[in-house]
Amino acid sequence: MAASFIPDFRLMWYLEELRRKEFVKFKELIRQEAWNRGLPPITGSEIRNVKRQGFAGLLKERYGEQQAWDLALSIFPKLNRKDLCEKAARESAIHAYRAHVKEKFSRLWCRESFTEVQGCFDQTITQEEGASLEDYFTPRAARKPHTVVLHGVPRIGKTRLLTKLMLAWSDGRLYRDRFSFVFYFCCRELKQLTATSLVGLISRERPDCIPITEIVAQPERLLFIIDSFEELCCTLSEPESELCSDWREERPVKTVLGSLLRRKILPEAALLLAVMPERPPGLQNILEHPNMQVLTGFQQSHRKQYFCCLFEDRGQALEAFSLVRDNEQLFTMCRVPLLCWMVGTCLKQELERGRDLAATCCRISSVFLSYVFNLFTPKDAHCPSQQDRDQLKALCSLAAEGMWTDTWVFGEEELGRNGIADADIPTLLDLKVFRKYSESVRAYSFIHMCLQEFYAAMFYLLDSPGGHPSPAVGCTEALLLTFLKKEKSSWVFVGSFLMGLLRESEQQKLDALFGSQRSRAVEPQLRGYLRSLTEQEDFLQQMEFPLLFYGLFEMQSDAFASQVMRGLRGVHLPIRENADLAVSAYCLKYCSNLREVCFQVSNVFEEERGLEPMISDLCVSGEIRILFEVLTSNPNLRNLTLTCTNLSHKDELVLCSTLTHPVCHIEQLLNSSFSSEGCRVLSFVLLRNNKLKVLDLSGNELEEGMPALCEALGHPDCTLQHLIKLCVNVGNFILWGHLCLAGLQPLSVPC
Template structure:
């Protein structure tokens, strides 16, 4: 979906949405996108016929006010009045309110009853005013664009009704490159940075998050300016934050002041604050010279209009909260050296949903990494709380045991936490408690953390990566689902509520390679379902190489509705097998027991290559080719190989494959000679009476072993 289409009518009802919610993980670019909407409108690029006035509000700044009137609210958003207020409010259907970060303040936006709605000039509590606007008791025809980090907005806005959900997924691969070229004005520097980052698949994947792209570029820029060799060995967000701190805080004496920054961040989280007054900073022993230093280092930023301070990004505040918990309060640790009460308090708060933010947990787990631990001790000149690892391990194991049914976004949040540790022993112990479930994966980053975790789940047997069903309309797209199980079947969780993806992020070749690598690392994986996924030629080659590996013990491969995107990305190969020559086909089928290729665009020519593999495979017993244009020519190729005694196939499905009576003689001949085939499905083919008679002759042959037709 494009920005200009956010408020387009829903195809099902032809009604325009009055509330659009942009949601996504931290640092993914929601606020930037919201500000771009306002700027694009001001330049006359979008919504000119739709909205006469657009007002942008930062909810963190609004939360600084106790009471405000609707008139003051609108005036606050206008640099200069464009029209008298009465005229602005006379056409509410032409008003768009942008509420950026509505989940940041800890408020409940409860609407006022219609009986007590006040005049637009009468002050009232900010939360009550916004609740009434969103509940449509004030200016019911007005439109809203909201950004949030959580989909659980019903607790924040009880009156929220039928919004359009739009998920922001971050940079595409080309978007990442464009960001690097924009950040480094010198093209040679941009090329150096890109070469380094692209050589590290994990870091390149992390760069789909704009905030992490900024962090990576900033670190590399500082190395270039100081004449250092470019290095970036970390693979986690926690590691990147510490790497950044190690570069911008050279003075050892100043590093002691980081304690004050940590306690400031923690107090803000517990009080629901992200904006701090000068008195707040002084309370944590941060005086003006120290504040100036942190402003220069871009750890803090100043807001001139409100004379307040905040962290350069909310994720930085979350990071320092994690540091505060891991290090503990200085006075508390002097009395209780092993105290990590802050960690327990924080985890308990998340379980009670007191806090809606997830990054702090990820950063806490990231501090368990040995590499990160060494850098942390170097910067903060002290060690982590000894009990930190055990406390987090107990919590993670409990979470894993509780997740026996599909639950979003809980699974991916836990996987992100485990990925940050980069601790194989830790992750193995936690993953041992998973019994199987479903999880939606839509970005490279999500696939990266899932792949890292699942390879340490040694009892996994089935892995499924496919579209989550057909979209009910263009406004309800199917999601990508990853499903894994251990001898149990768990129903897929259909969460296709009215949602759209902004900045579509397909899975890249690098992440397909990471996924296929678990077929080697997880030797007990028996089943892989890639149905419905567009794979590039490079990704197919990676899959082929993995299947040829002796360490791969895959028995079932399903590729229903799979398309192969050509290198030029301008067309689709209609035939998957054009990419795999015959010598590859033999190796690919070496260990497979079941192969599903329904609705893959397979043709008669592809069946020729596939048939070659059938005659050489000693393991393949089931083959699904339904809904492909196999035609009579393709069936002839298959029958020639099925007649050979070396073929072990027991079940063949050819539903709706364009077969006619012309292939029935070949089928009958195959039935009279094949000793292995037990089931043959020929439904929805126009065989005619003559074709059926020919098949019956084959069935009557004494050597026919078929039991189900």
């Protein structure tokens, strides 16, 4: 019990539990025990008429909080108060564990927080974060016990938030009266185990002085946090007969955690699962009433605050932030705290070297290359030393192997094969190229997957990329083919980085980095290869058009884009983020022979609040209108499809205005969704546009707009030939009948 600590207010609670005679005896026994231990004595006059609160204060003042509690704890058995002894034992165990948690997670924070900026987002949980975390486990109706799933992209800050949670709980600032014990399981560490039990997992996370029976006695007061669950590659789809219900039974880690998550072990306990999106697939349908939460990283205000703390000069901070804000893709990346640190650090170094920030911020590949260049090039030099070049080439080789083998954590074998020696590791850790993967294993990863992708892209601009020691590493053409077909879901930027590095301004930096001009030989090779791909119909059926478009946007070469895009006849463009709009608009202007385009505009995260996203329809911003410019800039375009796209009324006006433009030759408008007000505007289009032949109003349930639309459709000047899937309510059915008598050919039965 010596390790335990309960403040004087807690001692006061125990004294209040004593009956009057017990309290009198307690005071006398305390005097005797203090004398036996050689402590400063308490006189009879001091305790004669003192009340409970006064006596607790006297003990604290005379002996200190810890020693006062130790004295009190030794007296409870002599009063035959077994209940107080047991309660004190539980309190002491909980406190001992809280102290253990605080020490452990303070170390973890220091190890992981190399991107911290003084005075900005420290380990103290914010009021906003605390409120959200408390709300996670607020009972909703009768749905108890509670399972929370916190998902977010890699390095968005899941582990960071969970570390703050554990520290806040250890200090009593979070879940104070909700959970007696909170256990954190990191699957990155646990996957090294073979067989274990839930008792075994708990024992790894608690001081030896806490009896396990005491922990599981109240399972409803337990919270299990399972971080990085995707590391186990667990599907949670095992038959129930393969799960276990005994918390003492040893089974594979996947089985134990699967049994916990599927409520076979300690079903009353609360669970918090942190995982990447859609890993494993269908997770929401497997778990019992999960509370799904999205972690979206830094809000706009956070990103601005971070820049202001990172730069010593506020004016420079706001200038850098403004340039980043203007680049939608770069600004979106800065939602990830680590990438926000990397971008801010890069721009700060660029300023110190007297470089133009606007040129650096123009594309994400420019920022990443500047960051790497500054990392390996001394401030007063124009290029790296030969030793630094060799180290950089080894990193590029390692990154490329990891991309092709789906490896993000590297051990001694992978490091050695690619030319990275043990002596290099401390330097790479100091440079913040690597981060230690775990405390128990000698393994390392790049500080972020995006940086691994960037190093891998640079590998293909080295002198001899074909000579890789791993046979799994493909050639440049294989890289582009795999990327554009998205055969590897983990590849996000590598193809865009490769194409972005072919810009003349980036080639000059690459020449300085590697001491060669290999990149200039790659550009015509890739241009010819991409042009041949875009002329193959079977490939186009498999290609992810946004990936190609982002690559061309990064490269910003009119000649290159024109040659690659001129063979395209049709494209399908899902619009998920604001950055997709500018990228699509840039590339579509080079599709000179385009005849069909399909836009699919989804709801996106326009801005976040706290830990939960505020969902906002991208179309409401009106920026989708830049996509409609393709209708007037390309005279060959005949078909426009708007899949899952809800237009704002302003966007409806822009689209209708574009459809009546003299150089717009759209003949088929498919899957379009118009409001009642939009249908009134559309009725004018039908009277003025003699080129539109097929109109698809799938899913429209029109009321007020129906009469105006029917009037236009029945007008002699309307040349529309087919109307598809118009939902007609009973009140407008007579109007629809008149249209059929007028000769309009519906391609499907009306609702």
